[in-house]
Amino acid sequence: MMQNDVVVIGGGISGLSLAYYCVQAGMKTTLLEKNDTIGGSFASPQYNAHGKNFWMELGAHTCYSSYQNLLDIVEGCGLKDSIIPRAKVPFTLFVNGKIKSIVSQLHILELLVSVPNLFKLKKTGLSVSSYYSKIVGERNYREVISHFFNAVPSQKTDDFPADMMFKSREKRKDMLKNYTFTNGLQSVARAISAKSGLNVFTSQDVNSVVYKDGLYEIRSAGGGEYSAKTLVFATPSSVTSKLLKGIQPDIANHLGQLKAADVDSVGVIVRKENVKLKPVAALIAPNDVFFSVVSRDTVPDDNYRGFVFHFKPGLDEKTKRSRITEVLGIGFSKIEHTESKQNTVPTLRLGHHEWLEKTDALLKGNKSLLLTGNYFGGMAIEDCVSRSKSEFARLKG
Ligand SMILES: Cc1cc2nc3c(=O)[nH]c(=O)nc-3n(C[C@H](O)[C@H](O)[C@H](O)COP(=O)(O)OP(=O)(O)OC[C@H]3O[C@@H](n4cnc5c(N)ncnc54)[C@H](O)[C@@H]3O)c2cc1C
Structure with missing residues (x-):
């Protein structure tokens, strides 16, 4: 032993x-x-094509300047030089087969009336739904913002503790605000x-x-x-x-x-010229078989694009495959490579x-x-x- x-x-x-x-x-x-x-x-x-490496993230994808303990380890491992910025491409909604900006879906008047609560209301002891529906308005929360929150842990987040979803932490001033690494x-x-x-x-x-x-x-x-x-x-x-x-x-x-939720993550790699979808960081789907599609457009490549679908659990392969091809608007033969992974994410209450x-x-x-x-x-x-x-x-x- x-x-x-x-x-x-x-x-x-x-x-x-x-x-x-x-x-x-x-x-x-x-x-x-x-x-x-x-x-x-x-x-x-890593997908090796024509002597070049292309990778996509089947799980976590973004680090922030506020991740100070992680950064200490990154530096301790001599990896600081492989930190790279993420291209500024939008997080968008995907509704009825169309990309919509978040702002276009918000009820502006409701937002203006609600947002002053940001300075009055404390997150402590409140759920995500009770806190954020007061900050952005009930309808904005239900129709738009809740779907963004659900996409983070790939499950419904209404009952998550509000102070555990997004935390404000001290940032390191010498670091990029958000970043990834040369090889993911x-x-x-x-x-x-x-x-x-x-x-x-x-x-x-x-x-x-x-x-x-x-x-x-x-x-x-x-x-x-x-x-x-x-x-x-x-x-x-x-x-x-x-x-x-x-x-x-x-x-x-x-x-x-x-409790925890299983997330069925399927990533596909396609040649750039075969997908018409404009560059995005992610598609958030309000009522679909997936919570989100995270793209590799944040680190653009000359030849390829990658899309990782975070599916609701329990779907068969055929359903997942046909939804992938519908969303990307391509035939199955245009998918050059597929990778799958099951992630486990806690259900906090x-x-x-x-x-x-x-x-x-x-x-x-x-x-x-x-x-x-x-x-x-x-x-x-x-x-x-x-x-x-x-x-x-x-x-x-
Ligand atoms: C799709 C997705 C996207 C995310 N995006 C971000 C992001 O952009 N930024 C961010 O800050 N956070 C993000 N997160 C959250 C964050 O990435 C995870 O919470 C974190 O990586 C989890 O790390 P962990 O080591 O606790 O768990 P895991 O990464 O789940 O590791 C647990 C390990 O234990 C192993 N294991 C299980 N059972 C056994 C056993 N019996 N014997 C031996 N080994 C076992 C598993 O195989 C696994 O490798 C994301 C999470 C997911 C799922």
Whole structure:
């Protein structure tokens, strides 16, 4: 059995950032990832055509100057030079087969009457629907703005806590306001996993965790066996809950209260001349089989365009394929390459702050067990890295 100071289960940005902090502190660290590639929702598959690379984002796509903890890691991995700007192309609505600007769909009078509430109303304790319908007006919220919010975690967000959807954070003045990386966000995951001193094993579907004589024993479906003094879970809450059942039933039950949504993400690459759609950052669909289509037009390419459809779960391949070709206005034969991925996104509810306080109370005094992920302080990348940073501080404190 391979012995470690720390084993991290889950190779998305939450697990990778926690592993990064451990390795920087000189701890012998192993990270185990179920899939055959590292990154989780940092997924930028590379398509090699005519000797040139084209990538698209099957998950996260944008970082901001306010992602200060992420930026520290990016710099620590020597990746700062691969930060690139995103082209200014619009986020638009897609209604009845037509692109519509957000402004064109808003009821301006209602907006003008409501917007002063921005200076009076606090987000704390309010749901997304109750807060934002007062800021933009009920009809604007229902017909336009709610669809943008739904597109962020690819699920209905009416009942999300308003203060967990978009946070204002201090920005780094020397950074681009929003950006990506030369080879997409997954290059951050690859750079962390290449950090010297970090052992990364992919295709390790962890299915058993036992605690014996002060050590965790971790086993994966493929027969991998690892042991560690400290164990980090960086998996979706349902996976962490299941694996903790035998050793920490209280925490397992507490995590079991959370819900999450699966997002079926399908990306297609097409030659530029075959698609008439004008350049967009994303299409947001109010009442469709997908929540959004995120495009690669933010990093334009001479030959190709990429479109990632974030579908509602449970659709068959034929339905997805025909909707893709309808929206892009092309025949199926014009699709040069397809990539698919399932993402898991938490379903946050009012009362989540109290849930989080209880989680941390249950973990108090137990420095050998760390929990991170996108279901603690929020689902944005910086929320994940911040949670990892504070869990690492708990380990060292
Ligand atoms: C479509 C989409 C777009 C987004 N866009 C943005 C954006 O532009 N900006 C932003 O800030 N945020 C964005 N987000 C949110 C953010 O990207 C995610 O919340 C964050 O990347 C999640 O990271 P994570 O490590 O917590 O989880 P994940 O990335 O889901 O990683 C969890 C990992 O655990 C692994 N795993 C699961 N079970 C096991 C097991 N039994 N054994 C071993 N490994 C296991 C999984 O395979 C996975 O790799 C987006 C999210 C999605 C889904």
